[in-house]
Amino acid sequence: MSSKILVREACVETVAECVLAERRGANRLELCSDLANDGLTPSEELLDAVMAQVDIQIKAMVRPCAGGFLYTKDEIKQMEEEIAFFKSKGVYGVVFGVTTADNNLDIPVIKRLAELAKPMNVCVHKAIDSVNDTWADFQRLYHEVPEVDAVLTSGGEPTAKDGAALLRKMTELGGEKLKVVVAGKVTNDNIDELFELIGSPEYHGKKIVGPLV
Template structure:
């Protein structure tokens, strides 16, 4: 039986981060939970064991994204074993939960693989990641997520950004009927938080709250960095959380 972490009734903000500075900024800005990743520029990949260990000391819950590579969500046996080992690492580090998902070649959630990952994650908080955004029948996928016992589903409503998928998000929230949390993610900013939280049943938002920064020219020249990078910004986190609280008043 999965242990679902206790959360406040008010709006709940999850910030995804891929480095220690981002972790610190998210906490300082008032995030309620962290999704721990690497390579956010590729949509987020599994963080290192060392990063998991550091993040376990954060004063808020931390869930590790379990995604072994960029691209789709159909996995071979070696990749499944890798994800099981990464889930074990998250547990050993003392993290609150994991963020998982897998799809079949014909565009459905892969219940067999997901159950194997859930078996490895017994007792951890469980989020279904944006694999749901690539399935052909999102309602069926949502029903499966509810049946399996996920705490929440992270989704953009099948669009590039959550604001573009707002009609689908509303439909999913209605279909869930309070049985699972629908957490919009993808392009969530202070400017659109109120619109997303106005959807009946939506109480959690997922964002990076990153701002573009100019890289050191020498590092970009040598290929150690792109010309600009995005970094989690504590003020943006703070502004998003404030908009969420204002909208719930």
């Protein structure tokens, strides 16, 4: 595992937040709309405005609607179109997750979307924390979907600290092949403590470099 924190990824939804996050030391953004509903796909206008004002890497959320992560065929089609759009804009990466009716990660759909997204960085988001067995689905991603580069997760628990034991296990398995982006109430105040517990070099949060106000 890495001996230092390499990525501080700020979860953001406005241009002002993006600019402030970069200024305060974030070196990657997860750009969303509607964070009140845990983040939906950002608009073209928001993406253009952010890309014009920041120099750090941007990951775009691909999530067509609030609620869970079980999508209709039309919603999956919308996700495909959004991924293609972000790819055309030269965005660094995309973040998405899809589950099945029996509450596991939908590996075939995730694989198809990830293949479409390449060569962008592909991250499966916290949908993995809502499934029946977070560890089992992480292993499935690791072994079956090499197109996925990272997983955003709190280890199946409400917070990263609660999920620290599993997050460390995931980090050890994933290595460089499937990176663990630690999420779940991660802030500039607790990131060092979490790094000692977990060992992943990548962390994510709305307050990762402090409150963006």
